[in-house]
Amino acid sequence: MKAARIHAYGTPDVIRVEDAPLPKIGPDDVLVRSIAASINPVDWKIRRGYLAQMIPYEMPLTLGWDVSGIVEQIGANVTTFKPGDAVYSRPDIRRNGTYAEYVAIAARELAPKPTTISHVEAASLPLVSITAWEALITTAQMQPGQRVLIHAGAGGVGSIAIQLAKAKGAHVTATASAAKAALVRSLGADEVVDYRDPAAFAAARDLDIVFDTIGGDTQEASWNMLKPGGFLVSITQAPNPERATAEGKRAGFVFIDPNAAILRDLATMVDAGQIRPLIGGEFRLDHAARAHEASETGRTTGKIVLYTGQP
Ligand SMILES: NC(=O)c1ccc[n+]([C@@H]2O[C@H](COP(=O)([O-])OP(=O)(O)OC[C@H]3O[C@@H](n4cnc5c(N)ncnc54)[C@H](OP(=O)(O)O)[C@@H]3O)[C@@H](O)[C@H]2O)c1
Known part of the structure:
Protein backbone atom coordinates (compact mmCIF):
# COMPACT_ATOMS: atom_id res chain seq x y z
CA MET A 1 0.00 0.00 0.00
CA LYS A 2 1.00 3.65 -0.38
CA ALA A 3 1.95 5.56 2.82
CA ALA A 4 3.60 8.87 3.75
CA ARG A 5 6.34 7.87 6.19
CA ILE A 6 9.46 9.26 7.81
CA HIS A 7 12.69 7.31 8.29
CA ALA A 8 14.28 10.02 10.48
CA TYR A 9 13.12 13.19 12.24
CA GLY A 10 13.53 16.46 10.38
CA THR A 11 12.13 19.04 7.97
CA PRO A 12 9.09 18.34 5.71
CA ASP A 13 11.35 16.78 3.07
CA VAL A 14 11.93 13.74 5.31
CA ILE A 15 8.38 12.67 4.42
CA ARG A 16 8.52 9.93 1.78
CA VAL A 17 5.45 8.71 -0.07
CA GLU A 18 6.35 5.08 -0.72
CA ASP A 19 5.20 1.47 -0.70
CA ALA A 20 4.72 0.11 2.82
CA PRO A 21 3.52 -3.27 4.12
CA LEU A 22 -0.20 -3.63 4.79
CA PRO A 23 -0.66 -3.17 8.59
CA LYS A 24 -1.22 -6.38 10.55
CA ILE A 25 -4.24 -6.33 12.84
CA GLY A 26 -4.41 -7.84 16.33
CA PRO A 27 -7.52 -9.57 17.74
CA ASP A 28 -8.96 -6.27 19.06
CA ASP A 29 -8.10 -4.24 15.94
CA VAL A 30 -9.90 -3.20 12.80
CA LEU A 31 -8.19 -2.64 9.45
CA VAL A 32 -9.57 0.61 8.03
CA ARG A 33 -9.34 1.51 4.35
CA SER A 34 -8.55 5.18 4.71
CA ILE A 35 -10.36 7.63 2.43
CA ALA A 36 -9.11 10.82 4.06
CA ALA A 37 -6.76 11.86 6.85
CA SER A 38 -6.16 15.32 8.27
CA ILE A 39 -3.17 17.32 9.43
CA ASN A 40 -2.74 18.45 13.04
CA PRO A 41 0.20 20.40 14.50
CA VAL A 42 1.13 17.28 16.52
CA ASP A 43 1.96 15.57 13.20
CA TRP A 44 4.77 18.00 12.39
CA LYS A 45 5.83 18.20 16.04
CA ILE A 46 6.31 14.41 15.92
CA ARG A 47 8.04 14.70 12.51
CA ARG A 48 10.47 17.23 14.03
CA GLY A 49 11.21 14.80 16.92
CA TYR A 50 9.60 16.93 19.66
CA LEU A 51 7.80 13.93 21.18
CA ALA A 52 10.77 11.55 20.88
CA GLN A 53 11.43 11.62 24.65
CA MET A 54 7.80 10.83 25.42
CA ILE A 55 7.18 8.18 22.74
CA PRO A 56 10.03 5.94 21.50
CA TYR A 57 8.89 5.70 17.87
CA GLU A 58 10.37 3.03 15.62
CA MET A 59 11.26 4.15 12.10
CA PRO A 60 9.91 4.16 9.50
CA LEU A 61 6.86 5.87 11.01
CA THR A 62 3.60 6.60 9.20
CA LEU A 63 2.41 10.04 10.33
CA GLY A 64 -1.15 11.30 10.89
CA TRP A 65 -3.71 10.59 13.60
CA ASP A 66 -7.11 11.45 12.13
CA VAL A 67 -8.97 9.24 9.68
CA SER A 68 -12.28 8.60 7.98
CA GLY A 69 -12.77 5.43 5.97
CA ILE A 70 -14.32 2.01 5.59
CA VAL A 71 -13.80 -1.11 7.71
CA GLU A 72 -11.92 -3.62 5.53
CA GLN A 73 -11.27 -6.43 8.01
CA ILE A 74 -11.90 -7.09 11.73
CA GLY A 75 -9.86 -8.89 14.41
CA ALA A 76 -11.09 -12.11 16.04
CA ASN A 77 -12.48 -10.36 19.16
CA VAL A 78 -14.23 -7.48 17.37
CA THR A 79 -18.03 -7.51 17.55
CA THR A 80 -18.80 -3.77 17.30
CA PHE A 81 -17.92 -3.22 13.62
CA LYS A 82 -18.15 -5.24 10.42
CA PRO A 83 -16.52 -4.92 7.00
CA GLY A 84 -18.13 -2.10 5.00
CA ASP A 85 -18.95 0.13 8.01
CA ALA A 86 -18.08 3.81 7.58
CA VAL A 87 -15.98 4.92 10.57
CA TYR A 88 -13.86 7.81 11.82
CA SER A 89 -11.21 7.97 14.51
CA ARG A 90 -8.39 9.74 16.25
CA PRO A 91 -6.28 6.63 16.89
CA ASP A 92 -3.43 6.02 19.35
CA ILE A 93 -0.46 8.27 18.49
CA ARG A 94 1.95 5.55 19.68
CA ARG A 95 1.12 3.45 16.60
CA ASN A 96 1.65 4.03 12.88
CA GLY A 97 -0.75 6.71 11.67
CA THR A 98 -3.26 7.46 8.95
CA TYR A 99 -1.36 9.03 6.02
CA ALA A 100 -1.75 5.68 4.28
CA GLU A 101 -4.22 3.65 2.25
CA TYR A 102 -4.83 1.31 5.21
CA VAL A 103 -4.43 1.70 8.98
CA ALA A 104 -4.81 -0.74 11.91
CA ILE A 105 -6.84 0.79 14.75
CA ALA A 106 -8.15 -0.66 18.04
CA ALA A 107 -11.92 -1.11 17.65
CA ARG A 108 -12.51 0.81 20.91
CA GLU A 109 -10.97 3.92 19.25
CA LEU A 110 -13.42 3.93 16.31
CA ALA A 111 -16.89 5.43 16.01
CA PRO A 112 -19.43 5.37 13.19
CA LYS A 113 -18.79 8.32 10.88
CA PRO A 114 -21.44 11.09 10.81
CA THR A 115 -23.80 10.20 7.96
CA THR A 116 -24.50 13.72 6.63
CA ILE A 117 -20.92 14.69 5.72
CA SER A 118 -18.26 13.30 3.38
CA HIS A 119 -15.23 11.28 4.45
CA VAL A 120 -13.06 14.31 3.65
CA GLU A 121 -15.09 16.41 6.08
CA ALA A 122 -15.27 13.65 8.71
CA ALA A 123 -11.49 13.19 8.67
CA SER A 124 -11.09 16.81 9.74
CA LEU A 125 -12.99 16.32 12.98
CA PRO A 126 -11.78 13.67 15.44
CA LEU A 127 -8.59 15.07 17.03
CA VAL A 254 -5.42 18.66 28.56
CA PHE A 255 -3.42 16.20 26.44
CA ILE A 256 -5.90 14.01 24.64
CA ASP A 257 -6.19 10.26 24.19
CA PRO A 258 -8.45 8.43 21.73
CA ASN A 259 -12.11 8.78 22.79
CA ALA A 260 -14.79 7.02 20.73
CA ALA A 261 -17.57 8.01 23.18
CA ILE A 262 -16.97 11.67 22.36
CA LEU A 263 -16.88 10.86 18.63
CA ARG A 264 -20.28 9.16 18.90
CA ASP A 265 -21.81 12.21 20.61
CA LEU A 266 -20.08 14.47 18.11
CA ALA A 267 -21.53 12.51 15.17
CA THR A 268 -25.02 13.08 16.61
CA MET A 269 -24.35 16.83 16.85
CA VAL A 270 -22.93 16.94 13.29
CA ASP A 271 -25.93 15.07 11.89
CA ALA A 272 -28.26 17.44 13.80
CA GLY A 273 -26.57 20.39 12.05
CA GLN A 274 -25.00 21.79 15.26
CA ILE A 275 -21.38 21.38 14.17
CA ARG A 276 -19.94 21.69 10.69
CA PRO A 277 -16.38 20.92 9.60
CA LEU A 278 -14.23 23.83 8.42
CA ILE A 279 -11.77 22.77 5.70
CA GLY A 280 -9.06 25.27 4.78
CA GLY A 281 -6.99 23.12 2.42
CA GLU A 282 -7.02 19.77 0.61
CA PHE A 283 -3.94 17.89 -0.59
CA ARG A 284 -3.19 14.57 -2.26
CA LEU A 285 -1.24 12.07 -0.15
CA ASP A 286 1.70 12.61 -2.55
CA HIS A 287 1.84 16.20 -1.34
CA ALA A 288 1.88 15.47 2.41
CA ALA A 289 5.10 17.48 2.80
CA ARG A 290 3.40 20.55 1.29
CA ALA A 291 0.47 20.04 3.64
CA HIS A 292 2.90 20.08 6.57
CA GLU A 293 4.52 23.28 5.32
CA ALA A 294 1.09 24.92 5.20
CA SER A 295 0.20 23.80 8.74
CA GLU A 296 3.57 24.94 10.08
CA THR A 297 2.84 28.54 9.05
CA GLY A 298 0.34 28.71 11.95
CA ARG A 299 -1.92 30.79 9.70
CA THR A 300 -4.21 28.15 8.24
CA THR A 301 -7.99 28.31 8.56
CA GLY A 302 -9.82 25.30 9.97
CA LYS A 303 -8.31 21.96 8.95
CA ILE A 304 -6.11 20.69 6.13
CA VAL A 305 -7.23 17.32 4.75
CA LEU A 306 -5.21 14.68 2.86
CA TYR A 307 -6.80 12.38 0.28
CA THR A 308 -5.61 8.86 1.09
CA GLY A 309 -7.99 6.69 -0.96
CA GLN A 310 -11.02 6.49 -3.24
CA PRO A 311 -14.48 7.10 -1.65
N1 LIG B 1 -2.86 19.00 24.21
C1 LIG B 1 -3.56 18.44 23.22
O1 LIG B 1 -4.09 17.34 23.36
C2 LIG B 1 -3.70 19.18 21.91
C3 LIG B 1 -4.68 18.80 21.00
C4 LIG B 1 -4.84 19.53 19.82
C5 LIG B 1 -4.02 20.62 19.55
N2 LIG B 1 -3.05 20.95 20.44
C6 LIG B 1 -2.17 22.11 20.19
O2 LIG B 1 -2.99 23.27 20.18
C7 LIG B 1 -2.45 24.22 19.28
C8 LIG B 1 -3.55 24.70 18.32
O3 LIG B 1 -3.91 23.63 17.46
P1 LIG B 1 -4.78 23.91 16.15
O4 LIG B 1 -4.93 22.62 15.45
O5 LIG B 1 -5.99 24.70 16.46
O6 LIG B 1 -3.74 24.86 15.34
P2 LIG B 1 -3.91 25.59 13.93
O7 LIG B 1 -5.15 25.12 13.26
O8 LIG B 1 -2.63 25.43 13.21
O9 LIG B 1 -4.08 27.13 14.33
C9 LIG B 1 -4.00 28.07 13.29
C10 LIG B 1 -4.78 29.30 13.67
O10 LIG B 1 -4.20 29.97 14.78
C11 LIG B 1 -4.47 31.36 14.65
N3 LIG B 1 -3.51 32.09 15.49
C12 LIG B 1 -2.16 32.06 15.39
N4 LIG B 1 -1.62 32.83 16.36
C13 LIG B 1 -2.66 33.34 17.08
C14 LIG B 1 -2.76 34.18 18.24
N5 LIG B 1 -1.67 34.67 18.84
N6 LIG B 1 -3.99 34.44 18.72
C15 LIG B 1 -5.11 33.97 18.12
N7 LIG B 1 -5.08 33.19 17.02
C16 LIG B 1 -3.86 32.86 16.52
C17 LIG B 1 -4.33 31.60 13.18
O11 LIG B 1 -5.15 32.69 12.82
P3 LIG B 1 -4.51 33.98 12.04
O12 LIG B 1 -4.12 33.48 10.68
O13 LIG B 1 -5.64 34.93 12.04
O14 LIG B 1 -3.33 34.42 12.85
C18 LIG B 1 -4.83 30.30 12.54
O15 LIG B 1 -6.17 30.40 12.08
C19 LIG B 1 -1.25 23.56 18.60
O16 LIG B 1 -0.07 23.93 19.29
C20 LIG B 1 -1.52 22.08 18.83
O17 LIG B 1 -0.34 21.28 18.82
C21 LIG B 1 -2.86 20.27 21.61
Whole structure:
Protein backbone atom coordinates (compact mmCIF):
# COMPACT_ATOMS: atom_id res chain seq x y z
CA MET A 1 0.00 0.00 0.00
CA LYS A 2 1.00 3.65 -0.38
CA ALA A 3 1.95 5.56 2.82
CA ALA A 4 3.60 8.87 3.75
CA ARG A 5 6.34 7.87 6.19
CA ILE A 6 9.46 9.26 7.81
CA HIS A 7 12.69 7.31 8.29
CA ALA A 8 14.28 10.02 10.48
CA TYR A 9 13.12 13.19 12.24
CA GLY A 10 13.53 16.46 10.38
CA THR A 11 12.13 19.04 7.97
CA PRO A 12 9.09 18.34 5.71
CA ASP A 13 11.35 16.78 3.07
CA VAL A 14 11.93 13.74 5.31
CA ILE A 15 8.38 12.67 4.42
CA ARG A 16 8.52 9.93 1.78
CA VAL A 17 5.45 8.71 -0.07
CA GLU A 18 6.35 5.08 -0.72
CA ASP A 19 5.20 1.47 -0.70
CA ALA A 20 4.72 0.11 2.82
CA PRO A 21 3.52 -3.27 4.12
CA LEU A 22 -0.20 -3.63 4.79
CA PRO A 23 -0.66 -3.17 8.59
CA LYS A 24 -1.22 -6.38 10.55
CA ILE A 25 -4.24 -6.33 12.84
CA GLY A 26 -4.41 -7.84 16.33
CA PRO A 27 -7.52 -9.57 17.74
CA ASP A 28 -8.96 -6.27 19.06
CA ASP A 29 -8.10 -4.24 15.94
CA VAL A 30 -9.90 -3.20 12.80
CA LEU A 31 -8.19 -2.64 9.45
CA VAL A 32 -9.57 0.61 8.03
CA ARG A 33 -9.34 1.51 4.35
CA SER A 34 -8.55 5.18 4.71
CA ILE A 35 -10.36 7.63 2.43
CA ALA A 36 -9.11 10.82 4.06
CA ALA A 37 -6.76 11.86 6.85
CA SER A 38 -6.16 15.32 8.27
CA ILE A 39 -3.17 17.32 9.43
CA ASN A 40 -2.74 18.45 13.04
CA PRO A 41 0.20 20.40 14.50
CA VAL A 42 1.13 17.28 16.52
CA ASP A 43 1.96 15.57 13.20
CA TRP A 44 4.77 18.00 12.39
CA LYS A 45 5.83 18.20 16.04
CA ILE A 46 6.31 14.41 15.92
CA ARG A 47 8.04 14.70 12.51
CA ARG A 48 10.47 17.23 14.03
CA GLY A 49 11.21 14.80 16.92
CA TYR A 50 9.60 16.93 19.66
CA LEU A 51 7.80 13.93 21.18
CA ALA A 52 10.77 11.55 20.88
CA GLN A 53 11.43 11.62 24.65
CA MET A 54 7.80 10.83 25.42
CA ILE A 55 7.18 8.18 22.74
CA PRO A 56 10.03 5.94 21.50
CA TYR A 57 8.89 5.70 17.87
CA GLU A 58 10.37 3.03 15.62
CA MET A 59 11.26 4.15 12.10
CA PRO A 60 9.91 4.16 9.50
CA LEU A 61 6.86 5.87 11.01
CA THR A 62 3.60 6.60 9.20
CA LEU A 63 2.41 10.04 10.33
CA GLY A 64 -1.15 11.30 10.89
CA TRP A 65 -3.71 10.59 13.60
CA ASP A 66 -7.11 11.45 12.13
CA VAL A 67 -8.97 9.24 9.68
CA SER A 68 -12.28 8.60 7.98
CA GLY A 69 -12.77 5.43 5.97
CA ILE A 70 -14.32 2.01 5.59
CA VAL A 71 -13.80 -1.11 7.71
CA GLU A 72 -11.92 -3.62 5.53
CA GLN A 73 -11.27 -6.43 8.01
CA ILE A 74 -11.90 -7.09 11.73
CA GLY A 75 -9.86 -8.89 14.41
CA ALA A 76 -11.09 -12.11 16.04
CA ASN A 77 -12.48 -10.36 19.16
CA VAL A 78 -14.23 -7.48 17.37
CA THR A 79 -18.03 -7.51 17.55
CA THR A 80 -18.80 -3.77 17.30
CA PHE A 81 -17.92 -3.22 13.62
CA LYS A 82 -18.15 -5.24 10.42
CA PRO A 83 -16.52 -4.92 7.00
CA GLY A 84 -18.13 -2.10 5.00
CA ASP A 85 -18.95 0.13 8.01
CA ALA A 86 -18.08 3.81 7.58
CA VAL A 87 -15.98 4.92 10.57
CA TYR A 88 -13.86 7.81 11.82
CA SER A 89 -11.21 7.97 14.51
CA ARG A 90 -8.39 9.74 16.25
CA PRO A 91 -6.28 6.63 16.89
CA ASP A 92 -3.43 6.02 19.35
CA ILE A 93 -0.46 8.27 18.49
CA ARG A 94 1.95 5.55 19.68
CA ARG A 95 1.12 3.45 16.60
CA ASN A 96 1.65 4.03 12.88
CA GLY A 97 -0.75 6.71 11.67
CA THR A 98 -3.26 7.46 8.95
CA TYR A 99 -1.36 9.03 6.02
CA ALA A 100 -1.75 5.68 4.28
CA GLU A 101 -4.22 3.65 2.25
CA TYR A 102 -4.83 1.31 5.21
CA VAL A 103 -4.43 1.70 8.98
CA ALA A 104 -4.81 -0.74 11.91
CA ILE A 105 -6.84 0.79 14.75
CA ALA A 106 -8.15 -0.66 18.04
CA ALA A 107 -11.92 -1.11 17.65
CA ARG A 108 -12.51 0.81 20.91
CA GLU A 109 -10.97 3.92 19.25
CA LEU A 110 -13.42 3.93 16.31
CA ALA A 111 -16.89 5.43 16.01
CA PRO A 112 -19.43 5.37 13.19
CA LYS A 113 -18.79 8.32 10.88
CA PRO A 114 -21.44 11.09 10.81
CA THR A 115 -23.80 10.20 7.96
CA THR A 116 -24.50 13.72 6.63
CA ILE A 117 -20.92 14.69 5.72
CA SER A 118 -18.26 13.30 3.38
CA HIS A 119 -15.23 11.28 4.45
CA VAL A 120 -13.06 14.31 3.65
CA GLU A 121 -15.09 16.41 6.08
CA ALA A 122 -15.27 13.65 8.71
CA ALA A 123 -11.49 13.19 8.67
CA SER A 124 -11.09 16.81 9.74
CA LEU A 125 -12.99 16.32 12.98
CA PRO A 126 -11.78 13.67 15.44
CA LEU A 127 -8.59 15.07 17.03
CA VAL A 128 -9.70 18.69 17.27
CA SER A 129 -13.19 17.79 18.45
CA ILE A 130 -12.02 15.42 21.21
CA THR A 131 -9.65 18.21 22.27
CA ALA A 132 -12.31 20.91 22.39
CA TRP A 133 -14.73 18.58 24.22
CA GLU A 134 -12.20 17.47 26.82
CA ALA A 135 -11.04 21.05 27.44
CA LEU A 136 -14.43 22.77 27.67
CA ILE A 137 -16.80 20.05 28.88
CA THR A 138 -14.73 17.42 30.72
CA THR A 139 -12.10 19.72 32.28
CA ALA A 140 -13.59 23.22 32.60
CA GLN A 141 -17.14 21.82 33.15
CA MET A 142 -18.69 24.51 30.92
CA GLN A 143 -22.34 25.34 31.77
CA PRO A 144 -25.10 27.01 29.70
CA GLY A 145 -24.96 30.81 29.97
CA GLN A 146 -21.27 30.94 30.88
CA ARG A 147 -19.01 33.45 29.15
CA VAL A 148 -16.25 31.57 27.33
CA LEU A 149 -13.26 32.97 25.40
CA ILE A 150 -11.63 30.74 22.79
CA HIS A 151 -8.19 31.70 21.48
CA ALA A 152 -7.42 31.11 17.77
CA GLY A 153 -11.08 30.77 16.83
CA ALA A 154 -10.17 30.29 13.16
CA GLY A 155 -7.82 27.37 13.85
CA GLY A 156 -8.51 23.66 13.80
CA VAL A 157 -9.36 23.35 17.49
CA GLY A 158 -10.89 26.83 17.82
CA SER A 159 -13.32 26.45 14.91
CA ILE A 160 -14.88 23.38 16.55
CA ALA A 161 -14.62 24.78 20.10
CA ILE A 162 -16.71 27.82 19.11
CA GLN A 163 -19.47 25.65 17.66
CA LEU A 164 -19.41 23.24 20.60
CA ALA A 165 -19.60 26.04 23.16
CA LYS A 166 -22.50 27.68 21.29
CA ALA A 167 -24.36 24.38 20.97
CA LYS A 168 -24.00 23.88 24.75
CA GLY A 169 -25.47 27.34 25.44
CA ALA A 170 -22.39 29.42 26.23
CA HIS A 171 -21.80 33.07 25.28
CA VAL A 172 -18.72 32.86 23.05
CA THR A 173 -15.92 35.33 22.45
CA ALA A 174 -13.18 34.24 20.06
CA THR A 175 -9.80 35.74 19.21
CA ALA A 176 -8.81 35.98 15.54
CA SER A 177 -6.96 38.31 13.20
CA ALA A 178 -9.23 41.03 11.72
CA ALA A 179 -9.33 39.29 8.32
CA LYS A 180 -10.89 36.19 9.90
CA ALA A 181 -13.45 38.00 12.12
CA ALA A 182 -16.40 37.40 9.76
CA LEU A 183 -15.56 33.72 9.41
CA VAL A 184 -15.35 33.28 13.18
CA ARG A 185 -18.73 35.01 13.60
CA SER A 186 -20.20 32.66 10.99
CA LEU A 187 -19.17 29.75 13.22
CA GLY A 188 -21.27 31.25 16.01
CA ALA A 189 -18.96 33.56 17.97
CA ASP A 190 -20.98 36.33 19.67
CA GLU A 191 -17.92 38.57 19.92
CA VAL A 192 -14.57 38.61 18.14
CA VAL A 193 -11.38 40.10 19.58
CA ASP A 194 -8.55 41.01 17.19
CA TYR A 195 -5.56 39.49 18.99
CA ARG A 196 -3.23 41.96 17.26
CA ASP A 197 -5.06 44.93 18.82
CA PRO A 198 -3.71 45.33 22.40
CA ALA A 199 -6.65 47.54 23.50
CA ALA A 200 -9.25 45.03 22.30
CA PHE A 201 -7.28 42.21 23.90
CA ALA A 202 -7.05 44.05 27.23
CA ALA A 203 -10.81 44.77 27.17
CA ALA A 204 -11.74 41.07 27.30
CA ARG A 205 -12.68 40.61 30.97
CA ASP A 206 -14.95 38.78 33.45
CA LEU A 207 -14.90 35.46 31.64
CA ASP A 208 -15.91 32.16 33.22
CA ILE A 209 -13.60 30.11 30.98
CA VAL A 210 -10.62 30.95 28.78
CA PHE A 211 -9.49 28.21 26.38
CA ASP A 212 -5.77 28.71 25.65
CA THR A 213 -4.71 27.15 22.35
CA ILE A 214 -1.58 29.31 21.95
CA GLY A 215 0.47 29.42 25.21
CA GLY A 216 3.25 31.92 26.02
CA ASP A 217 2.13 35.58 26.13
CA THR A 218 -1.43 34.55 25.22
CA GLN A 219 -1.66 32.32 28.29
CA GLU A 220 -0.11 35.06 30.43
CA ALA A 221 -2.74 37.58 29.26
CA SER A 222 -5.51 35.03 29.77
CA TRP A 223 -5.25 35.10 33.58
CA ASN A 224 -6.50 38.71 33.69
CA MET A 225 -9.42 37.89 31.39
CA LEU A 226 -10.93 35.54 33.99
CA LYS A 227 -13.37 36.56 36.68
CA PRO A 228 -12.73 35.28 40.25
CA GLY A 229 -13.26 31.51 40.26
CA GLY A 230 -12.87 31.41 36.46
CA PHE A 231 -11.18 28.48 34.69
CA LEU A 232 -8.08 28.67 32.46
CA VAL A 233 -7.82 25.51 30.38
CA SER A 234 -4.81 25.03 28.08
CA ILE A 235 -3.75 22.49 25.48
CA THR A 236 -0.30 23.98 24.83
CA GLN A 237 1.37 24.43 28.25
CA ALA A 238 0.23 23.60 31.78
CA PRO A 239 -0.92 26.75 33.62
CA ASN A 240 0.80 27.22 37.00
CA PRO A 241 -1.52 25.73 39.68
CA GLU A 242 0.03 27.90 42.43
CA ARG A 243 -0.77 31.01 40.48
CA ALA A 244 -4.34 29.81 40.01
CA THR A 245 -4.73 29.33 43.77
CA ALA A 246 -3.10 32.71 44.54
CA GLU A 247 -5.50 34.48 42.15
CA GLY A 248 -8.59 32.57 43.28
CA LYS A 249 -8.96 30.97 39.85
CA ARG A 250 -8.86 27.43 38.52
CA ALA A 251 -6.66 25.92 35.83
CA GLY A 252 -6.14 22.70 33.92
CA PHE A 253 -4.12 21.16 31.10
CA VAL A 254 -5.42 18.66 28.56
CA PHE A 255 -3.42 16.20 26.44
CA ILE A 256 -5.90 14.01 24.64
CA ASP A 257 -6.19 10.26 24.19
CA PRO A 258 -8.45 8.43 21.73
CA ASN A 259 -12.11 8.78 22.79
CA ALA A 260 -14.79 7.02 20.73
CA ALA A 261 -17.57 8.01 23.18
CA ILE A 262 -16.97 11.67 22.36
CA LEU A 263 -16.88 10.86 18.63
CA ARG A 264 -20.28 9.16 18.90
CA ASP A 265 -21.81 12.21 20.61
CA LEU A 266 -20.08 14.47 18.11
CA ALA A 267 -21.53 12.51 15.17
CA THR A 268 -25.02 13.08 16.61
CA MET A 269 -24.35 16.83 16.85
CA VAL A 270 -22.93 16.94 13.29
CA ASP A 271 -25.93 15.07 11.89
CA ALA A 272 -28.26 17.44 13.80
CA GLY A 273 -26.57 20.39 12.05
CA GLN A 274 -25.00 21.79 15.26
CA ILE A 275 -21.38 21.38 14.17
CA ARG A 276 -19.94 21.69 10.69
CA PRO A 277 -16.38 20.92 9.60
CA LEU A 278 -14.23 23.83 8.42
CA ILE A 279 -11.77 22.77 5.70
CA GLY A 280 -9.06 25.27 4.78
CA GLY A 281 -6.99 23.12 2.42
CA GLU A 282 -7.02 19.77 0.61
CA PHE A 283 -3.94 17.89 -0.59
CA ARG A 284 -3.19 14.57 -2.26
CA LEU A 285 -1.24 12.07 -0.15
CA ASP A 286 1.70 12.61 -2.55
CA HIS A 287 1.84 16.20 -1.34
CA ALA A 288 1.88 15.47 2.41
CA ALA A 289 5.10 17.48 2.80
CA ARG A 290 3.40 20.55 1.29
CA ALA A 291 0.47 20.04 3.64
CA HIS A 292 2.90 20.08 6.57
CA GLU A 293 4.52 23.28 5.32
CA ALA A 294 1.09 24.92 5.20
CA SER A 295 0.20 23.80 8.74
CA GLU A 296 3.57 24.94 10.08
CA THR A 297 2.84 28.54 9.05
CA GLY A 298 0.34 28.71 11.95
CA ARG A 299 -1.92 30.79 9.70
CA THR A 300 -4.21 28.15 8.24
CA THR A 301 -7.99 28.31 8.56
CA GLY A 302 -9.82 25.30 9.97
CA LYS A 303 -8.31 21.96 8.95
CA ILE A 304 -6.11 20.69 6.13
CA VAL A 305 -7.23 17.32 4.75
CA LEU A 306 -5.21 14.68 2.86
CA TYR A 307 -6.80 12.38 0.28
CA THR A 308 -5.61 8.86 1.09
CA GLY A 309 -7.99 6.69 -0.96
CA GLN A 310 -11.02 6.49 -3.24
CA PRO A 311 -14.48 7.10 -1.65
N1 LIG B 1 -2.86 19.00 24.21
C1 LIG B 1 -3.56 18.44 23.22
O1 LIG B 1 -4.09 17.34 23.36
C2 LIG B 1 -3.70 19.18 21.91
C3 LIG B 1 -4.68 18.80 21.00
C4 LIG B 1 -4.84 19.53 19.82
C5 LIG B 1 -4.02 20.62 19.55
N2 LIG B 1 -3.05 20.95 20.44
C6 LIG B 1 -2.17 22.11 20.19
O2 LIG B 1 -2.99 23.27 20.18
C7 LIG B 1 -2.45 24.22 19.28
C8 LIG B 1 -3.55 24.70 18.32
O3 LIG B 1 -3.91 23.63 17.46
P1 LIG B 1 -4.78 23.91 16.15
O4 LIG B 1 -4.93 22.62 15.45
O5 LIG B 1 -5.99 24.70 16.46
O6 LIG B 1 -3.74 24.86 15.34
P2 LIG B 1 -3.91 25.59 13.93
O7 LIG B 1 -5.15 25.12 13.26
O8 LIG B 1 -2.63 25.43 13.21
O9 LIG B 1 -4.08 27.13 14.33
C9 LIG B 1 -4.00 28.07 13.29
C10 LIG B 1 -4.78 29.30 13.67
O10 LIG B 1 -4.20 29.97 14.78
C11 LIG B 1 -4.47 31.36 14.65
N3 LIG B 1 -3.51 32.09 15.49
C12 LIG B 1 -2.16 32.06 15.39
N4 LIG B 1 -1.62 32.83 16.36
C13 LIG B 1 -2.66 33.34 17.08
C14 LIG B 1 -2.76 34.18 18.24
N5 LIG B 1 -1.67 34.67 18.84
N6 LIG B 1 -3.99 34.44 18.72
C15 LIG B 1 -5.11 33.97 18.12
N7 LIG B 1 -5.08 33.19 17.02
C16 LIG B 1 -3.86 32.86 16.52
C17 LIG B 1 -4.33 31.60 13.18
O11 LIG B 1 -5.15 32.69 12.82
P3 LIG B 1 -4.51 33.98 12.04
O12 LIG B 1 -4.12 33.48 10.68
O13 LIG B 1 -5.64 34.93 12.04
O14 LIG B 1 -3.33 34.42 12.85
C18 LIG B 1 -4.83 30.30 12.54
O15 LIG B 1 -6.17 30.40 12.08
C19 LIG B 1 -1.25 23.56 18.60
O16 LIG B 1 -0.07 23.93 19.29
C20 LIG B 1 -1.52 22.08 18.83
O17 LIG B 1 -0.34 21.28 18.82
C21 LIG B 1 -2.86 20.27 21.61
